[in-house]
Amino acid sequence: MKFLCTRCDEVMKLAGAQAGDDTVGLTFSCPKCGGSFAMLTNPAETTLVKGLGVQVGGRSEPAPLMEVIQSSVARDTENQITWDPGAETRLANVPPFARPMARKAIERFAESKGIRTITAAVMDEARALM
Ligand SMILES: [Zn+2]
Structure with missing residues (x-):
């Protein structure tokens, strides 16, 4: 660009x-x-x-x-949570308008659990609570 x-x-x-x-x-x-x-x-x-x-x-x-x-x-964002490639792929399936919200919600969930890396399994866990 x-x-x-x-x-x-x-x-x-x-x-x-x-x-x-x-x-x-x-x-x-x-x-x-x-x-x-x-x-x-x-x-x-x-x-x-x-x-x-x-x-x-x-x-x-x-x-x-x-x-x-x-x-x-x-x-x-030094304390930022990282997303592993599998989780990023899963997030890409979320409609674009809802993606930032989904990302934030899952990151908040991970933060509350002390999880630093978001995987597909973490996303499952988060979704089960939502
Ligand atoms: Zn000029």
């Missing part, structure tokens, strides 16, 4: 990133004209970004945006 300055067609550089509870805010600036803009994710997008755990575009230019998002998110 690249953002271009609409005035001079330059690739905008990431100038800052901030993670809140439910949002990730990113600031971009144009190296040529100094123009800037900010981007703010909504809670659903933030969950998506946090859930992706992927690096987009490898090591090439532009500055690895997803990594920046991830590291800023990581700082915010």
Whole structure:
């Protein structure tokens, strides 16, 4: 993903990133004209970004945006619960509009049980209580 300055067609550089509870805010600036803009994710997008755990575009230019998002998110969620691949696959079957809620509910359940890694079995357990 690249953002271009609409005035001079330059690739905008990431100038800052901030993670809140439910949002990730990113600031971009144009190296040529100094123009800037900010981007703010909504809670659903933030969950998506946090859930992706992927690096987009490898090591090439532009500055690895997803990594920046991830590291800023990581700082915010150091005690974060992890999802094993099986559980992620199961969660992907949940309709998109309900996914953030399901994720939060299952994470809350896991937290209350002191579980750090969510597996399909943990999801079963959580579902039995819901
Ligand atoms: Zn510009």
